[in-house]
Amino acid sequence: MSPFSGGLKRGGDRLRIPPVALATGFAALVGAALILISGHDPLSAYAEIVRGSLTPQALPDTLNWATPLVGMTLAAAIPLRGGMVNLGGDGQLVIGGLIGALAPLFLPDHGAFGAAVGLAFAGLGGGLYAALAAWGEVRHGVPMLISSLLLSYPAMGVTSYLARFPLRDVSTGLPQTLMIPPDARLHVLSGALNVGSLLIAAVALAVVFVDRRTSAGYELRMRGKNPRFTGYGGVRLGRQAVRTMFASGAIAGLVGAIIVLGSQFRFIDGALITPAYTWSGLMAALLVSGEPVGAIVAAVFFAALQTGGFAMQRETSVPRVLTLVLQAIVILFLAMRRGLGRRM
């Protein structure tokens, strides 16, 4: 693969171009080639991405898209910080989403209380489900990388079944649950932004604080560097794994409930999975090996890319799924430049 070797040699230590910039540039080149294949002009397509994401009119859309994406990035980044990988974000997301959609329905007449209960139990549900994967590794020796992903499929299958059959809103032809009453929805701040964005911002601050200022964060970072040493240092690795995965899954569950309570107002089968927040988030986290601040920056960058992708598709009819390709190329390029996520 000469493109890789070419890019790598030019980007070697002599020129000192930041690797992320280099990777982005390389992805843009490959993307341009793909746009040319589709018979469009790469420059105007890229201009639409920028115009559709960073102009003052488009910025709220970018932030709105960034809300779940930052959340799922943090969910991926926390275990990654300790050298673990949570591939089951989709499962935790749908569990949280379904709980968020059901709590206000079963707690009627309570308005905001129903939403709060929904958010809390969504976090709990997602967290417990993720902790199950960690428990499987600690107790039953099933590698978390595999078990977290495999557990995701039953969660998606069962929630899909519930939304299609027992809990379906029969007044519509679509696989979705009943509408959440208006007073249980998340409070709108301005335009498409709601309280959920503030919640995610608070979670992000908390994650950065724990990572930088607490012993739990220190122990997790140590585990990422050298798990055996951390174990000898007195950290109970098994419990730490379960705790870490619980935190990760809780954030994923919370994101699911925020999407449902804040913008979709009901659990729609597949609607949480299709935007691929989990995988974009994982890529954003991998980009910086789980360092929270960098991961958040990467998530906002990816959110801008994807929001701009809508404008690109609208204006130039280049399919917006191209932005997923661009993200994957950035990750692959960086992975080859330096071994990320060293342990697993």
Place this chain on the structure above:
Amino acid sequence: MIESLFTPFLFQSTAQAITPILFAALAGVLCGRVGVFNLALEGQMLVGAFAAIVGSYFGHSAFVGVAAAIAAAAVFSLILGYGATIFRGDPVVIGIGMNLLASGLTAYLLRVVFGVSGTFSDPNVVGLGRITITALVGVPVLGWAFAGQSALTLAVWALTALISVVLFLTPVGLRLRGVGEQPDAAGALGIDVVRYRIVTVLIAGALTGLAGAQLSLGAVSVFAEDMSAGRGWIAVVAVMLGRNNPLYAAAACVLFGFADAIGVNLQSHGLPNQLTDVAPYVATLLALVISHRRRIRASPPSRRSTAIAMEEIGRTLGSTNSQALDDRS
């Protein structure tokens, strides 16, 4: 209920479900043997499935489709081949990246080449022909399983045998295993470790191409976005359960294929497919738990602590990785 479940059709759909998983698992076994942990099976399979449809649509023959699938998946696997060796990337990150790249790229090309999103089927796409071996007709189980199957469904078993023989009974196999187990020693004996790894990853890529071709041209001639639907990951598990032995991995694939087929059969008994689709994943998880139990029980009591168990996992997952890094540092 039980009698109506164990029909010839059940065995036929089992054999059908096994085929793509086993092709991918064989690819994973080969990569694992040379010390490259391949998590990209899912994406490679997807690339193969898409290329098979493109080849069959424009070449008007299933053969062109299969050839395109082999070529595309092999080229795609170069990312892993070079990335995990010469560029010293982390195979886990590369694998995840490749899976996403495959998902995005096939969805993008689906729109660009065929102008549709979601699924694509067309009368111009020629599916794989169905073969019935007359000698097997009437034989219970085997005859049912291989009645009216694609050539790939039969070929995968021949390849399983071939790969087992090559790995364990030939000088090439010895070198391959040496490259994986003792790269330094293999290198000292004059074996070009990096070249062996890249070529093996390429051959494995071709196998995943066959897996993809079976997916999109086998039972039905259709391509759907993300149609590999976790089969590549199940193959990864089969490789782990089979401890890089093609025969054991094949046994694991039979288990998953059977669970899958039972799920499909239960659908015809009125269970919704959202629930029955879950069967292979649950079977996979249970198999992982049980195999670990047996492994722990077989080892002396002093080793039964959690810390050791976790280390063992680290080795299964991480060894290939650390070896890949160590032997060139």
